[in-house]
Amino acid sequence: MVKPAAVDYSVYLVTDSTPAILGDRDLCDVVEASLRGGVTIVQYRDKHGERDTVVQTARKLHEITRRHGVPLLINDRVDVAVEVGCEGVHIGQDDIEYSKAREMLGEGKIIGVSAGSIDEALRACAAGADYLGIGTVFATATKKDTKSIIGPQGVSTILSALAANGHGGIPTVCIGGVNASNTRQVMAQSVSPHKTLDGVAVVSAIVAAQDPAAAARDLLGKVVAAKVPDVVQAVARKGPLSHNMTNLVVQNFAANVALSIGASPIMSNYAEEAADLAKLGGALVINMGTVTPEGLKNYVQAFQAYNAAGRPVVFDPVGAGATAVRRSAVKTLLSAGKFTVIKGNEGELQTLHGVSVTQHGVDSASTLTLPQKAQLARSLSRVHGAVVLLTGAVDVLSDGRRTLRVDNGHELLGMITGTGCTLGTTVSAAVAAYPGDKLVAAAAATAMFGVAAEMAAVRTEVRGPGTFVPAFLDELYAIRKATAAGDMRWLTMVKVQVMDVAEQE
Numbered sequence: 001m002v003k004p005a006a007v008d009y010s011v012y013l014v015t016d017s018t019p020a021i022l023g024d025r026d027l028c029d030v031v032e033a034s035l036r037g038g039v040t041i042v043q044y045r046d047k048h049g050e051r052d053t054v055v056q057t058a059r060k061l062h063e064i065t066r067r068h069g070v071p072l073l074i075n076d077r078v079d080v081a082v083e084v085g086c087e088g089v090h091i092g093q094d095d096i097e098y099s100k101a102r103e104m105l106g107e108g109k110i111i112g113v114s115a116g117s118i119d120e121a122l123r124a125c126a127a128g129a130d131y132l133g134i135g136t137v138f139a140t141a142t143k144k145d146t147k148s149i150i151g152p153q154g155v156s157t158i159l160s161a162l163a164a165n166g167h168g169g170i171p172t173v174c175i176g177g178v179n180a181s182n183t184r185q186v187m188a189q190s191v192s193p194h195k196t197l198d199g200v201a202v203v204s205a206i207v208a209a210q211d212p213a214a215a216a217r218d219l220l221g222k223v224v225a226a227k228v229p230d231v232v233q234a235v236a237r238k239g240p241l242s243h244n245m246t247n248l249v250v251q252n253f254a255a256n257v258a259l260s261i262g263a264s265p266i267m268s269n270y271a272e273e274a275a276d277l278a279k280l281g282g283a284l285v286i287n288m289g290t291v292t293p294e295g296l297k298n299y300v301q302a303f304q305a306y307n308a309a310g311r312p313v314v315f316d317p318v319g320a321g322a323t324a325v326r327r328s329a330v331k332t333l334l335s336a337g338k339f340t341v342i343k344g345n346e347g348e349l350q351t352l353h354g355v356s357v358t359q360h361g362v363d364s365a366s367t368l369t370l371p372q373k374a375q376l377a378r379s380l381s382r383v384h385g386a387v388v389l390l391t392g393a394v395d396v397l398s399d400g401r402r403t404l405r406v407d408n409g410h411e412l413l414g415m416i417t418g419t420g421c422t423l424g425t426t427v428s429a430a431v432a433a434y435p436g437d438k439l440v441a442a443a444a445a446t447a448m449f450g451v452a453a454e455m456a457a458v459r460t461e462v463r464g465p466g467t468f469v470p471a472f473l474d475e476l477y478a479i480r481k482a483t484a485a486g487d488m489r490w491l492t493m494v495k496v497q498v499m500d501v502a503e504q505e
Contacts, residue, residue: 037216045075138177152189163194175201187226231444236262240432241282247289250418263429271301278309283432312340321351407495408450
């Protein structure tokens with residue numbers, strides 16, 4: 001069973017079986033394709049179909065969603081959800097009461113509630129709703145009984161009220177006329193000072209799409225991009241500890257990067273401190289830049305201390321394929337615990353995947369195509385249960401199900417020692433401050449890092465690597481300050497897309 005707290009609401013598909021929307025296609029095929037594209041939760045809506053037919057379709061849909069690890073909810077018809085054994089239901093204001101739905105479903109099942117006003121939202125939260133569907137945002141042909149159109153500003157008002165009344169933690173999606181052309185705009189305009197949307201709920205944007213998988217990928221990419229400022233703000237607001245176990249060459253640079261984004265750096269290679277530091281709510285970065293027997297022992301001890309405390313650990317297997325010593329160290333670390341993020345270049349990650357790669361120092365020549373890199377990142381993620389970040393001209397990230405590409409950055413980053421290491425520092429702060437979706441956190445950190453480099457490179461005083469470094473730090477700081485002030489113009493530079501990674505046996 002999918003626990004309510006673990007649900008990803010980024011792209012919430014609400015089905016529609018009417019010929020005007022679905023056409024002559026099979027609903028199960030459309031849902032299957034949408035899940036391949038990146039849909040994160042499915043609501044089966046058929047209020048007026050014959051019960052036996054609805055149950056039969058719901059069973060088929062549940063088989064599909066379970067294969068993809070995504071929850072299936074039934075709209076209104078709680079008895080169907082009980083019979084099928086799916087993950088929960090969604091109820092509207094005119095549907096069955098929450099208390100009765102909970103009595104029928106039992107604990108541990110998801111119950112979402114529609115809310116079109118502050119009063120409806122607060123009452124749903126007080127009753128115990130697991131999430132809210134807020135809207136209708138815009139007029140839509142797929143839902144005729146809309147009481148009112150609230151627009152993005154209405155969504156923002158409801159989000160503000162939720163935060164003000166102690167319900168800031170409840171997940172929220174908006175619904176009604178949301179599509180690929182307005183998703184980023186809707187999410188940005190719906191932001192309140194203390195709460196943001198967790199995702200968008202769509203119907204025809206996917207169900208009526210000629211290619212549901214491509215439509216889902218497009219929507220997911222836009223939702224991830226829209227969440228980038230949430231991650232930036234979370235780091236600045238929480239100031240998480242970034243405990244770096246790294247080499248002397250990059251310690252000063254990494255500390256300055258952490259401070260620029262609002263994190264709190266500590267550079268400590270002494271593992272006896274790790275148990276205490278792990279209690280401070282931050283993350284650990286193990287950067288294998290310098291490998292010694294004593295250093296490896298410290299890495300393992302610190303790694304296990306952070307695992308024991310349930311805190312994130314970022315692993316940077318620097319030069320993993322360069323020497324037998326490093327290959328052995330990688331095996332030792334991978335068997336010592338669970339990493340949250342594994343970050344490396346192509347050669348380093350191929351070494352982790354068991355491919356024999358000759359590295360000259362820490363550098364790696366690229367021999368893989370972009371689709372091959374995506375396959376490598378996803379495969380490693382599934383093997384190690386970590387978000388994998390494969391760095392390069394295009395950065396590729398995967399959590400084993402969703403695979404993203406980030407096209408931000410500048411060639412000057414490759415001309416300075418330690419930029420890869422400091423990206424690990426940035427990612428560590430992000431996953432510590434934004435634990436709900438570590439793939440989004442890592443992608444946001446990667447995009448912010450790349451945009452700052454692009455902005456620094458075009459400054460008039462930058463003539464090369466030496467003048468680039470202080471400008472880069474300034475731009476990281478400027479992004480943080482602008483985001484806190486509500487100035488999101490830099491977001492137009494963010495280039496995040498969902499990749500189509502073909503399944504391979």
